[in-house]
Amino acid sequence: MRKFILALMALSLVVLAACGSSDEEGSSDGSENAEEKGTITFAVTPWTSTVPPTKVARIIIEDMGYEVEETQADVSSTFVGLSRGDLDVFMDSWMPAHENQFAEYEDSIENVATSYADADSGLVIPTYVEGIETVSDLKGREDEFGNKIYGIEEGASATEMMRELIEEADLDLELVTSSEGGMIAQAQREINQDNPVIFYGWRPHTMFNKLDIEVIEDDYGYFTPSDVHVLANNELEDKAPEVYEFLQNWSIPLEDVEEMIVKIEDGQDELEVAQEWIDENQDKVDEMLGN
Structure with missing residues (x-):
């Protein structure tokens, strides 16, 4: 019986060694190379x-x-x-x-x-809004847009640039920040009702494939291509x-x-x-x- 137990233990060690060898070989492929x-x-x-x-x-x-x-x-x-x-x-x-x-x-x-x-990037409006080709053209017409500009998240450079632009152009507009998706959803709601709306836009982006919009000229020089x-x-x-x-x-x-x-x-x-x-x-x- 003692000889049988010793033989069984020896066989187990051989099997474990073989498994260990197999695992090492498997890990020496792409994963080891990546490591x-x-x-x-x-x-x-x-x-x-x-x-x-x-x-x-x-x-x-x-x-x-x-x-x-x-x-x-x-x-x-x-x-x-x-x-x-x-x-x-x-x-x-x-x-x-x-x-x-x-x-x-x-x-x-x-x-x-x-x-x-x-x-291109900058302030975007629907093409059906007439008479606005530059940022300066917004002066005196802010109430048509609900006195709001919709933008992307806090911390983005474009967000700070829009704040500076609003101040320098002396526009009576509040910057409403959100995620990109939230901004686009708000703009889409306004456009679906044919309302004037201003928001931040840039290419490449599908907003220009899906919405009839245009980037207005920034005559203050904050947004350029x-x-x-x-x-x-x-x-x-x-x-x-x-x-x-x-x-x-x-x-x-x-x-x-x-x-x-x-x-x-x-x-x-x-x-x-x-x-x-x-x-x-x-x-x-x-x-x-x-x-």
Whole structure:
């Protein structure tokens, strides 16, 4: 009996050793490779324009063997996180709107690439509102709009710029801040009733596909066409040189971003939309990868 028990214990040890060997071999595939390469963390602001570039870059970087995480953050938190190294990359920085934040942290944040240029933004009104082509034209007609401008969240550069614009133009208008979705929903309600309404708009965004609206000229110079940039913590080049090189070569057409936003808002999965773009633009992806 004693010999039988010893033999059974020896057999158990062999089986356990075999299982341990099998687990180690399984973990030495992509997961170990990703562990060795590390994790790239993206900041994701609550704007529809942030999602498509982030998802496209995520898929490409994961294909390099890195793990990728996304952290939801407002603009202020994004810049703080990038400066501390808690966040590695932000794909949707609007210049000149974010110039002040960038200047504050420029010792620790790098402007890596221009994603796309000449993106319009500013105060938006329905095209059926006549006689208003510039911000100055709003003076004396504020009551037609219920003395309100609808904007996005607190902390966004555009929110502070609108406050400054209202003050400098001496407009009797209250800025009502909300989420992007809340702002669009309010504007949609007013437009459905053919009411005059002022809100903040920018491209790329499906609001210009779905609503009959126009950006009015900012004759005070706060809102001008923007260039959208990729920002990174300045240690990314050392941390992940191939990711850094890829992001240096990054660019994507504004129209493509807008088209992807439409697909996502129509219910298509975000990563599926991003993968479709990659499949249809493999030459451009290869170019960004330096292939």
